[in-house]
């Protein structure tokens with residue numbers, strides 16, 4: 001049993017600089033692999049819908065006909081699952097969090113600009129049929 | 134004899150971080166009986182198992198609890214791996230052990246802070262949480278998430294910890310241990326803490342055993358149950374002794390947790406020294422068909438995940454039994470006969486995690 005066990009720690013604390021950061025003057029601590037928010041490169045998305053199917057919180061919606069990819073920031077639990085499953089590697093996990101928002105602003109819609117590269121039609125088709133026969 | 138009155142305690146109460154309701158039957162200032170009621174934050178996570186494929190359900194299993202999330206994910210993965218007969222690489226098992234122990238340190242420091250706060254020792258509360266921050270920083274650096282790590286998957290782990298980082302972590306543990314010793318002394322020896330916790334909420338060895346107490350609540354009463362001794366993950370290759378105290382009061386439960394932080398530090402050191410090189414995951418083939426009870430030691434005690442698959446991508450049933458649920462009957466026993474003013478301290482002494490209890 002002892003009295004003033006805490007005294008040393010308490011006095012030292014007053015002499016040290018604060019343990020917290022002066023946010024926002026000093027930016028928040030992030031590491032290279034911190035999960036902040038998902039972003040998409042619309043030029044590479046092939047609208048396969050894999051991210052939509054695998055997202056555990058159902059935050060992503062891909063509409064193939066309208067060529068849109070949308071994420072509900074307030075539903076997204078920042079798990080990195082979509083980034084891992086995307087076959088076109090067009091999703092990235094940014095380290096910064098998305099800014100605070102109201103419910104109505106949560107859904108972010110991105111127009112997909114991917115264009116299927118033109119295949120040199122004749123030659124490819126011939127080769128394929130050649131292989132098939 | 135004076136009249137009996139009922140005082141409602143919770144679900145909103147300054148000392149409770151999460152909602153549980155207790156009807157306290159009082160005679161004067163003394164609690165005669167406590168009647169708990171739960172069910173304020175049921176989320177239905179177990180039902181989601183039918184809607185998400187089994188590899189993605191890890192993310193949901195992890196979100197059962199915001200404090201020991203890694204261990205939830207790991208226990209679920211262990212269950213599925215057992216059903217699928219997956220041989221997890223050694224390195225992954227060691228990484229799981231390291232992350233589990235960091236989760237334990239972070240959880241215990243969180244609890245120590247809350248406990249100090251319940252006693253009214255604000256300064257100690259902040260000192261504990263400042264230390265906890267350094268543990269969270271390590272978790273973020275190695276997994277990408279401070280609280281929800283998301284680094285466990287069926288068949289292994291998602292991320293490796295490179296050798297240099299591991300060395301650096303072990304080096305930093307030295308400073309952490311030194312700092313923690315300072316506040317551990319306060320918890321174990323300070324007059325005001327002892328006055329508030331000694332002899333309060335006593336749970337006898339027999340009661341702890343028969344009422345099914347788990348984790349530090351059981352070990353504080355001298356019941357030496359520690360699931361890590363069953364040797365899941367890499368615990369079989371690590372030497373440690375379960376921390377046991379025999380008094381069964383709030384002080385003993387607090388002492389168990391303080392000492393477990395030291396034992397966690399030791400386990401991380403051993404694991405870092407013994408970790409082999411190699412793969413960190415195996416790809417699961419096919420779908421789980423069968424059932425399994427998977428158990429692990431959470432910071433609060435024994436955690437059980439039951440999984441049942443029928444050979445499809447979706448499991449048919451998941452059941453999660455968390456340690457807080459089994460610690461409620463011992464809590465009711467502890468509360469009977471205590472002073473009203475001691476109720477907050479006793480309730481906190483089982484480290485209730487209601488969010489994970491109700492899933």
Ligand code: SF4
Nearest residue numbers: 055076077079080082
């Ligand atoms: S990070 Fe997770 S929750 Fe968020 S959109 Fe991707 S898969 Fe869905």
Ligand code: SF4
Nearest residue numbers: 045046048049051086
């Ligand atoms: S973001 Fe990736 S996974 Fe999602 S639709 Fe586009 S290509 Fe497919």
